[in-house]
Amino acid sequence: MRFSLRQLEYFIAAGETGSITLASERIHISQPSISTAISQLEKELQVQLFVRHHAQGLSLTPVGRDMLREAKGLIAQAEGLYTLASETGGQVRGPLSLGCMVTLAPMLVPELAHAFTTAFPATRLRHVEGDQEQLIGGLRRSETDLALTYDLQVPDDILFTGLADLPPHVLVGEAHPFARRPAVAMADLVGEPMILLDLPLSREYFLALFMKDGLQPSIAARSAHQEVVRTMVANGYGYTLFNVRPRSEQALDGKRLVRVRLAGEHRPMRIGLARLRQLNRSRLVEAFETHCRAFISNAYIPGMVAPATERWVART
Known part of the structure; x- marks a missing residue:
């Protein structure tokens, strides 16, 4: 056998993500290393595993789909050897x-x-x-x-x-009027523009904080990226509700953020x-x-x- 488990791991990452770039980000290996490993694997097995689409990533060939299933099984078996050694050897x-x-x-x-x-x-x-x-x-x-x-x-x-x-809190830019308050109530937020962290179940959690008091937020913008929300808030677009408390009080563009206590009792994450x-x-x-x-x-x-x-x- 002249292919390695490492080559199979690179192939699996590319097959599951459909992209050399995404595979590189997922397994923290350079794109040229992944491309080379796949090419060597195709040469050794004498099959084409992917169809390369210019600027549109990869798609598995029919034999590539079968190979992906078998490769994942081989990797699982190999990792099982480590587990067995750990369980029997006490390490x-x-x-x-x-x-x-x-x-x-x-x-x-x-x-x-x-x-x-x-x-x-x-x-x-x-x-x-x-x-x-x-x-x-x-x-x-x-x-x-x-x-x-x-x-x-x-x-x-x-x-x-x-x-x-992690209880919820209000996050605002340093120039926002709320930044000078010791606490803010849910009712105070209703008329202010909200920048919503738009992730599955997270958004439902934040909206439920309003619903339990019979309130409706005024959503001005949404983003699934936490740092986009933080930077928008720091630039004065509005406020947001967060649970995470990064030690840095700066957004990525260097502008300062202020955490303000949310008054009342609220379910933490x-x-x-x-x-x-x-x-x-x-x-x-x-x-x-x-x-x-x-x-x-x-x-x-x-x-x-x-x-x-x-x-x-x-x-x-």
């Missing part, structure tokens, strides 16, 4: 695939993953980002072992273990670990869950201002 080792809510990943994953692989050098951690629906789908398809996400409409086949609570209920935990998964419990709590959250340390002050 935490092998690959772990982690899904993470797209709004949490920039803050949680770098510190969390680096600390874990430093503590357990025989492990490899691969992470993917997505919204809640994508993360649940990844767990069900066994594409990921665990997901760091919120307790938003968690289905019965998913086991969720809570780690930290709970950060936690989700996994498929019917699957038994491996030693590796168990070790990562323990690691997350040590790193994420109401007193400390990587990359964020933790709820227990938040100090709301009146601004003059």
Whole structure:
């Protein structure tokens, strides 16, 4: 056999994303390396795996679709050898695939993953980002072992273990009148333009905060990208409601943002670990869950201002 498991991994990434560019972003490998690996695999197997579309990505050929299914099976078997060695040898080792809510990943994953692989050098951690629906789908398809996400409409086949609570707050630019208030009530927001974080289930959570008080927000703009929302707010387009509390008080363009307490009692979003209920935990998964419990709590959250340390002050 003159092809490698690494080449198969690159082929799988390209086949599932339909793009060398997206595959590169997903597995953090350069585009030329992925292209070369696929070409070598096609030459070795003497088949065409993809149809290349200029500026429109890739599509699998019929034999490519069959090969993708078989390649995923081979990779799963190979990874099973690491799991078997870990379980019988008492060592935490092998690959772990982690899904993470797209709004949490920039803050949680770098510190969390680096600390874990430093503590357990025989492990490899691969992470993917997505919204809640994508993360649940990844767990069900066994594409990921665990997901760091919120307790938003968690289905019965998913086991969720809570780690930290994030109450909602109001986010405004420093020139906004709300920036000088100690707190803002839901009723105060109704007449103001809202920039909505438009992600599945997240948007329903934020809109439900208004609905429970019989209120209707005035949505001026929407975006599925957290940093777009933050930058629009910093530039005076309106306010937004967030749960995440980045340690940086600046948007990407350098303009300052101000967090303001949301008056009243509101259901927080709970950060936690989700996994498929019917699957038994491996030693590796168990070790990562323990690691997350040590790193994420109401007193400390990587990359964020933790709820227990938040100090709301009146601004003059």
